[in-house]
Amino acid sequence: MKPLKKAEKACVKQYQDILYTEAHKSSYHHPMSLLDRAAQVAPYDALTGYKETIQEAGKTWSKRLEIDEDTMHTINTHLALLATYYPKEVKAHILQFIPQDSSHYNSGTYEERDILIHQIDTVNQIIVLKNHERIAFKDIYEIK
Numbered sequence: 001m002k003p004l005k006k007a008e009k010a011c012v013k014q015y016q017d018i019l020y021t022e023a024h025k026s027s028y029h030h031p032m033s034l035l036d037r038a039a040q041v042a043p044y045d046a047l048t049g050y051k052e053t054i055q056e057a058g059k060t061w062s063k064r065l066e067i068d069e070d071t072m073h074t075i076n077t078h079l080a081l082l083a084t085y086y087p088k089e090v091k092a093h094i095l096q097f098i099p100q101d102s103s104h105y106n107s108g109t110y111e112e113r114d115i116l117i118h119q120i121d122t123v124n125q126i127i128v129l130k131n132h133e134r135i136a137f138k139d140i141y142e143i144k
Contacts, residue, residue: 061100061107067141078143079127083120089130090117095142096135110141 004012012019025031067075082090092115099108115135119128125137 059109062110064097064099064106064108065141067138071141075137075140075143079120079122079137082117082143083122086119091115092117093144094135094140097139097141099139 078092082092093112094115095110095112097108098111099106115127116130117127118130118132121128127135127137127140129135
């Protein structure tokens, strides 16, 4: 062991009474696990939303397609058929246009998804899903 310097010896002498004592152990609180201790000092996400912004920037945006009359007729037929099952909830598979945001109404992405239809509102031209999400008829490009 390396000999202590004069300043180090003074420090050891000053704290001699507590230097080699055991740490207090609470009879009420259990000691914190190493995992919990590590979580307290682990790095945090300083750039909140940065990951989502990068993912959003990497998306490829498409222009909204015009639906031809035959496709519109097929979609309306399927919706009318599904509406006959109301008030039961019905499963369907759709190809949906999701606008980029409210200012970019004509650009967005197309997404295939399975949905659980709660209600078909023909007056407002929307489908209400079980989770209360609303999908406009005009955003549906295919329904099965």
